[in-house]
Amino acid sequence: MNEVPTTMFAWTKTIDSTGGFTRIEHPVPIPAAGEVLVKTHSTSICGTDIHIWKWDQWSRENVPLGTITGHETCGEIVGLGDGVNSHSLGDLVAIECHLACWDCPRCNEGNAHICENGSIFGVHSNGAFGPYFVIPAVNARQIPEGLDPGYASIQDPLGNAIHTLTGGPVKGATVAIHGLGPIGLLAVNAAKAMGAAKIIAVDWENTYRMNLAKSLGADLVIGKENDIVAEILAATDGRGVDNSCEFSGSPQALANTVHSTRMGGYVNILSVYGNSMPEVPMNEVVFRYLHIKGINGRKMWSTWDTMHDLLKQELIDVDTILTHRMSIDDFEQAIDLAIVGNCGKVVLDFN
Ligand SMILES: NC(=O)c1ccc[n+]([C@@H]2O[C@H](COP(=O)([O-])OP(=O)(O)OC[C@H]3O[C@@H](n4cnc5c(N)ncnc54)[C@H](O)[C@@H]3O)[C@@H](O)[C@H]2O)c1
Ligand SMILES: [Zn+2]
Ligand SMILES: [Zn+2]
Known part of the structure; x- marks a missing residue:
């Protein structure tokens, strides 16, 4: 495994206007207790990313300037925070972007997707339009065996x-x-x-x-x-x-x-x-x-279980839905394409 660098360049919402993304240098984050560090493989563009690009009222109220956005993502675990024994270095994972407290009435009744203290990875805090990110280990879901890691980022919208x-x-x-x-x-x-x-x-x-x-x-x-x-x-x-x-x-x-x-x-x-x-x-x-x-988000984890059953049986035609794979270098062109809409899912690859 290659060594993890100390800094990285990531697409960041920096300017208080439409567009307003720059690719700037950040420290590579260090996983806290219970978190994992993921090396990004692919991140797809969601309608939410288009809202943030357009900088509508909802985005202005929810996304702090300086945030690395992007939440539909998958990658490889390259670091483990203290106490994480559910995952190993080298695991390929896809991300559930709803971050829950796991200790409120909604979480306790099995509705962590509407956690009373919840927030969204890549919206309220740094996400995955950069080469590394940290996430609570529980949100890093192992990808079904045999699934092309380039396809795994679509599990958020499929969910x-x-x-x-x-x-x-x-x-x-x-x-x-x-x-x-x-x-x-x-x-x-x-x-x-x-x-x-x-x-x-x-x-x-x-x-x-x-x-x-x-x-x-x-x-x-x-x-x-x-x-x-x-x-x-x-x-x-x-x-x-x-x-x-x-x-x-x-x-x-x-x-x-x-x-x-x-x-x-x-x-x-x-x-x-x-x-x-x-x-x-x-x-x-x-x-x-x-x-x-x-409907909000995905049920944690019954929606993921249903989805993995379908993916394992190769019943989802990811190849047809995923119409464009582009380099993360082409982030701005990819957003333009998603806005015009002559596309299915647009995925940005990091390698
Ligand atoms: N609740 C959640 O957790 C959650 C999560 C993700 C996305 N969303 C929302 O889900 C929706 C779908 O997201 P997306 O990215 O696939 O959407 P999108 O905006 O890319 O696509 C919407 C489609 O609807 C079509 N359309 C417009 N008017 C129509 C009409 N009258 N009848 C039928 N079709 C019409 C458009 O041509 C377009 O193809 C969006 O509104 C998005 O904001 C919600
Ligand atoms: Zn999304
Ligand atoms: Zn909660």
Whole structure:
């Protein structure tokens, strides 16, 4: 194993404006008790990174200037803090970015993903757009045997997709995926892998992603040229789907889910909305007896277990979803590509 250097260059949010990243020198962090030091293999670009790039109100309130961002990542353990015996040097790990206290009522009831004292790695504290990072050992999940380490960084968004899907029935169920960004595409493929009876994929006008959805297992792909609610009803004997998942962030799509989910069905919402008060047809929710659920992060660790089962069986077509692999040197171009959207998942490699 190569020796760990004392300093490193990392992409850092330094300037209080759109863009505003510089690649500057930092000390390589030293793992505290209970932490591991990871040498970054790959870090993928998340919608959250785009928010931070655009420096919207949420980012300004949450990301301290000077933070090394990036949270969808994987790498090799090259240092162990005191008391860490769950991991060994050389282990390949993917990161759960929700940092929990493990000692509040939410953590104790098994909901550490919504820990009352939680924070997000690479948002509230330094993350993985640099060559080394530290993380609590419990957040460093061993990657399934045989999985290409270059693919492992997508476990954070794949986990989001599976957590959302499993808010309702999947095996043998009719499922609609609204919004075919990277997470929606992963959800289409995971629904297929988990045995959904019919998968309806909905975007607005991103034909690149609509075509990808078709090859990832969607039975029907629709967009702005279609009457979305009418098409979903027609494809489900007029009933609506069992399980609608909302990944678009569009209030119109949210309303569509309510109108196109069957009586007593499930609407699971991962999206974050620009305006936090989208209009929801509430009487439809009531009279259709819908189960509406907000989804945050991934369950620790049942979502990870489900995901690893699927990855081990090679049921997730990572190769198709991961459309662009670029060098970390090209960080700014990669963000531009993700903003334009002619891509699935964009991954930055460090080697
Ligand atoms: N809650 C969480 O823990 C969590 C975690 C990660 C991401 N998110 C949120 O999940 C969502 C999905 O993330 P992503 O990066 O895959 O999204 P993205 O923004 O890359 O993609 C959204 C897609 O929705 C499509 N779209 C726009 N209007 C639509 C409409 N009316 N109907 C159907 N599709 C429409 C767009 O063309 C685009 O392809 C985002 O809102 C993101 O902020 C939430
Ligand atoms: Zn993310
Ligand atoms: Zn907690």
